[in-house]
Amino acid sequence: MILEQITDHLTETLKNRVLALFGHPVERVILQTPPKLNMGDLATPLALELAKVLKRKPREIAESLANGLELPMFVASVSVEGAGYLNFRFDRGGFTAAHMRTVMQPQAAAGQRVIVEHTNINPNKAAHIGHLRNAVLGDTYVRCMKWLGYRVETQNYIDDTGVQVADVVVAFQHLDEKSIDEVRALTQQPKFDYYCWDVYSRMASYYNEHPDSKEWRRETLHRMESGEGETAELAAIIARAIVRRHIETMLRLGITYDLLPKESDIIALHFWDRAFELLKQSGAVIYEHEGKHKGCWVMKLEGSEEFAGMDEPDKILVRSNGTVTYTGKDIAYQLWKFGLLDRTFGYRKFPAPYTLWETTHDDPSQSGAPKFGGAEIVVNVIDVRQAYLQKVVKQGLHQLGHRKEAENSIHFSYEMVALTPETASALGMEITEEDAAKAYVEMSGRKGLGVKADDLMDALEKKAIERVVEGGRGAEDAEEIGRQIAIGALRYFMLKYGRNKVIAFDFNEALAFEGDSGPYLVNSTVRAKSIFRKMAEEGIDAMISDDAVDRLTLSEGINDDMWELVRMSAGLPASIRRAVDGLELSIITHDLLELAQKFNSFYHKYPIKNEKDDAERQRRAVCAEVFRRTMVAGLELLGIAVPERM
RNA sequence: GCGCCCAUAGCUCAGCUGGAUAGAGCGUUAGCCUCCGGAGCUAAAGGUCGCAGGUUCGAAUCCUGCUGGGCGCACCA
Numbered sequence: 088m089i090l091e092q093i094t095d096h097l098t099e100t101l102k103n104r105v106l107a108l109f110g111h112p113v114e115r116v117i118l119q120t121p122p123k124l125n126m127g128d129l130a131t132p133l134a135l136e137l138a139k140v141l142k143r144k145p146r147e148i149a150e151s152l153a154n155g156l157e158l159p160m161f162v163a164s165v166s167v168e169g170a171g172y173l174n175f176r177f178d179r180g181g182f183t184a185a186h187m188r189t190v191m192q193p194q195a196a197a198g199q200r201v202i203v204e205h206t207n208i209n210p211n212k213a214a215h216i217g218h219l220r221n222a223v224l225g226d227t228y229v230r231c232m233k234w235l236g237y238r239v240e241t242q243n244y245i246d247d248t249g250v251q252v253a254d255v256v257v258a259f260q261h262l263d264e265k266s267i268d269e270v271r272a273l274t275q276q277p278k279f280d281y282y283c284w285d286v287y288s289r290m291a292s293y294y295n296e297h298p299d300s301k302e303w304r305r306e307t308l309h310r311m312e313s314g315e316g317e318t319a320e321l322a323a324i325i326a327r328a329i330v331r332r333h334i335e336t337m338l339r340l341g342i343t344y345d346l347l348p349k350e351s352d353i354i355a356l357h358f359w360d361r362a363f364e365l366l367k368q369s370g371a372v373i374y375e376h377e378g379k380h381k382g383c384w385v386m387k388l389e390g391s392e393e394f395a396g397m398d399e400p401d402k403i404l405v406r407s408n409g410t411v412t413y414t415g416k417d418i419a420y421q422l423w424k425f426g427l428l429d430r431t432f433g434y435r436k437f438p439a440p441y442t443l444w445e446t447t448h449d450d451p452s453q454s455g456a457p458k459f460g461g462a463e464i465v466v467n468v469i470d471v472r473q474a475y476l477q478k479v480v481k482q483g484l485h486q487l488g489h490r491k492e493a494e495n496s497i498h499f500s501y502e503m504v505a506l507t508p509e510t511a512s513a514l515g516m517e518i519t520e521e522d523a524a525k526a527y528v529e530m531s532g533r534k535g536l537g538v539k540a541d542d543l544m545d546a547l548e549k550k551a552i553e554r555v556v557e558g559g560r561g562a563e564d565a566e567e568i569g570r571q572i573a574i575g576a577l578r579y580f581m582l583k584y585g586r587n588k589v590i591a592f593d594f595n596e597a598l599a600f601e602g603d604s605g606p607y608l609v610n611s612t613v614r615a616k617s618i619f620r621k622m623a624e625e626g627i628d629a630m631i632s633d634d635a636v637d638r639l640t641l642s643e644g645i646n647d648d649m650w651e652l653v654r655m656s657a658g659l660p661a662s663i664r665r666a667v668d669g670l671e672l673s674i675i676t677h678d679l680l681e682l683a684q685k686f687n688s689f690y691h692k693y694p695i696k697n698e699k700d701d702a703e704r705q706r707r708a709v710c711a712e713v714f715r716r717t718m719v720a721g722l723e724l725l726g727i728a729v730p731e732r733m
Numbered sequence: 734g735c736g737c738c739c740a741u742a743g744c745u746c747a748g749c750u751g752g753a754u755a756g757a758g759c760g761u762u763a764g765c766c767u768c769c770g771g772a773g774c775u776a777a778a779g780g781u782c783g784c785a786g787g788u789u790c791g792a793a794u795c796c797u798g799c800u801g802g803g804c805g806c807a808c809c810a
Contacts, residue, residue, distance in 0.1 A: 115750080117750080117751095117752085119749080119752080121753075122752095122753060122754075123753085123754090126753075130752095130753085132751095132752050132753090132791095135752075135790070135791080136752095138790070139789085139790070145790080168753085169752095169753055170752090170753075170790080170791085171790095172752085172753070209810085246810075249809095249810055250809070250810060251810080380808075382808085383808060394736095400806095403807080403808055405808090406808040407808060408808075410808085412807090412808075412809085412810090413809075413810045414810095416810095470804095471737075471738070471804070471805080472804060472805060473805090473810095474736095474737065474738095474804090474805070475736085475737090475805060475806065476810095500737095500738095502738075502739085502803090502804085503803095503804085505803095525802090525803095526802080526803090527803090554772070558770085558772080560770075572772090583746080583747095584745090584746070585746085585747085587738055587739070588738095588739075588746080589738090589739080589803070589804090591745090593745090596745075596759085599758090599759080600772050601758085601759085601772060601773090602757085602758040602759065602772095603745090603746080603747095603757065603758040603759080604758085604772080606772050607758095607772065607773090609772085610770085610772050610773075611772095611773085613770080613772095614769080614770060614773085617769070617770065618769050618770095619769095620769095621769055622769080625769095661749090662749080665749065665750095669749090669750095671749095673746095673747080674747095674749075677747060677748090677757085680747095680757075680758085681747095681757080684757080687773060687774070688773095688774070688775090690769080690770095690773085690774085691765090691773075691774045691775085692774085694768065694769060695769060696769040697768065697769065698769095711769095732770090733770090733772080
C-alpha cells in the first residue's frame with residue numbers, strides 16, 4: 088500500500104518535472120529496486136533514457152532532476168549515482184510503522200465480474216497430477232483475483248456427455264455386462280474413480296484390438312446426447328459419482344467451486360441452436376456448397392491475421408451430418424458466460440460440504456441460487472494444447488461483433504505435467520531406450536499410466552505426518568498438521584514453475600520438504616509465530632500493537648537486515664498484481680521464498696525474545712511481525728495454511 | 734510445411750515492461766545446537782546465458798537467421 092503510494096507519487100512528480108524542465112513528455116517512469124541495498128530503496132534510469140533525446144550527459148540531466156525535487160512522504164533523500172541513476176532513500180522508521188498497519192490489505196470487492204473456469208476433468212476416471220496443476224493454478228488465480236477486488240465466480244465444467252464417459256459406459260455395458268443396479272452399487276465404493284481408471288484403460292485397449300467395437304461408442308454417445316433411456320441414465324450415474332470424487336479430491340487441497348455447468352444441460356437447453364442463429368445472422372458462419380467442406384457450416388478464419396499462413400484456416404462448426412463440433416458448443420457456452428445468449432440454466436444444489444451449485448435443464452431454479460454468468464471477463468484455465476481452440480472461440484466472439492468480450496476472453500494456458508523416465512518406469516510403464524533418453528514421457532489416461540492425485544497426496548501426508556511425529560512438537564495434532572504441510576508442499580510444487588515449463592514429475596522432487604519447497608516457507612512462518620507465542624507465555628511484551636508502534640522511535644535503529652525484510656514485504660502487492668496480469672503465479676512463490684530465506688537468516692542472527700534492550704527488541708519484533716503477516720496472507724493466496732506448530 | 738513454447742551452474746529453475754557485479758534450490762566441500770524450533774543458518778566451489786549476426790549509451794531480456802527438444806495444425810473432445 089505504502090510503497091504503491093510512493094511509486095505513484097514519484098512517477099507523477101518525475102513526469103511533470105521532465106516536462107517542465109526539458110519540455111519533453113515521458114510515457115512511463117521505470118522505478119525499480121536497485122541491485123544493492125546501499126544504492127537506496129528505489130531507483131530510476133530515467134536520465135539515461137533522456138540523455139539520447141535531449142543530447143545531454145545523463146548525469147547532468149539527473150542532477151537537474153534531483154535538484155529541488157519534491158519528495159513524497161517517507162522518502163528521505165534523492166541522489167545521483169552510477170552512470171546517471173536517480174536513487175531514492177526512504178525514512179525507514181516512518182515507512183515501517185506505516186507499512187505495519189497495512190500489510191497485505193486486500194482491495195474492496197468492487198471490481199469487475201469475472202468467471203474463472205478450471206479443473207474440467209472428464210468425469211470418467213480418477214484425477215491425476217496433470218489435473219492437479221490445472222486446479223491449483225486456477226484456484227490460486229481465483230484467490231489472487233479476489234484479493235485484488237475482482238468479483239469472481241468459479242466454474243468447473245463437467246463434460247458428462249463426451250467420449251471419455253461414453254467409453255466407460257461401453258465397458259460396463261458391453262465388456263462387463265453390468266446392469267444399472269450393479270453399477271449403482273459400484274459407485275458406492277470409496278474409490279469408484281480408481282475403479283473406472285482401470286475400466287477406462289481396459290476399454291481403450293479393447294478398442295485397439297477390436298476396431299469394430301468403436302461402433303459401440305458411437306451408439307452410446309448418440310444415446311447419451313438424447314438424454315433418454317438406460318444408457319443415458321447409466322452415463323449420468325457414472326459421471327455424477329466420479330464428479331463427487333473429484334470434488335472430494337479437490338477439497339483436500341482446499342479447492343472449491345461455485346458452479347458445475349454440465350454439458351448435458353447445454354445440449355438439453357439447446358444453447359447451440361440459439362448461438363447458431365446468431366452466428367448465421369451475423370455471417371460469422373457460412374454454409375459450404377462445394378469444396379472440401381461441402382455440406383458443413385464453417386467459420387471463415389483465413390482473413391484474420393491471427394490465423395494467417397495456415398493451410399486450412401476455416402473451422403467447421405457443424406458437420407455435414409448436422410452434428411455440432413466441440414468448438415461450436417464452446418462458442419455457445421462462451422457467449423453464455425458473457426451473458427450474450429438469451430437463454431440460461433436452471434440451478435440446484437450439488438451435494439458437497441460447502442455451497443456448490445450445478446446446472447439443470449428440467450427443474451425450475453431452486454430459490455437462493457445466485458445469479459450465474461454474465462461476466463465482464465472470462466478466464467479459461469486450459470493447457471497449452473488447446474491454445475488453437477481457444478483462439479477460435481475468441482475469434483468467434485469477435486466475428487459476432489462482440490469485440491470487447493473477445494478481448495476479455497482470456498486463455499490461461501500452461502504446459503503439461505509429464506513423468507521422468509524413472510518415475511514412469513516405477514509406475515510400470517514400459518520404457519524404450521528412446522524414452523529413457525528423453526527428459527520426460529507423457530502420461531496416458533488411455534493406457535492407465537499416470538500418478539493419481541489422491542495417491543500423491545497420500546504419500547505426501549504420510550511423510551509429513553512422520554516428520555511432525557519425529558519432531559515431537561504438536562504430535563497430538565500430527566495428522567491435521569501433516570495434512571496442511573503436505574497440501575502446502577503440493578500446491579507450492581505446482582506453482583513454483585513458470586506456466587510455460589513442462590513439469591517432469593519426479594517423486595523425489597515433489598516430496599522434497601527442504602529448500603525451495605512449501606514446507607520451508609511454512610516452517611519459517613511457524614517459527615515467527617512461535618516467537619510471539621513464547622513471548623506471550625513468558626510475559627514479555629513484544630510491543631507490536633498499533634499503539635506501541637506509534638510510539639516507536641525506529642528511525643535510527645532499523646539496520647539493513649531488518650530493512651530488507653520490510654522492503655520485500657512491501658513489494659509483494661505489486662508482485663501479485665504482476666502475477667495476475669501476466670498469468671504468471673510463480674512470481675508469488677518466488678517472492679515468498681526470498682522473503683522466507685531473508686527471515687530465516689535474520690532469525691539466526693537476531694534473537695528477539697532474549698534481546699535485553701527494549702527498543703531493539705521492539706524493532707526486531709516489528710520486523711518479525713511484518714514478516715509473519717506477509718507470509719500468512721501471501722500463503723493464504725496460494726492456498727497454503729500455516730499451523731501453530733509443526 | 735505452418736504456428737506456439739522451451740534452451741541460463743553437474744541437475745531443477747529465477748532473472749520484473751532492455752538497466753548497475755546474472756541469482757536460488759538440489760547435489761558437492763567445509764563449518765554452526767550452554768542461545769526464540771536444524772524442515773534451519775554461514776561459507777566455498779561451480780557460467781562462452783544453445784550458436785551466429787543485428788538494434789543501442791547499455792542485451793540473458795528486443796529483431797533476424799540457424800541448431801536441438803516439446804506441443805499443436807480433424808467433419809475427436
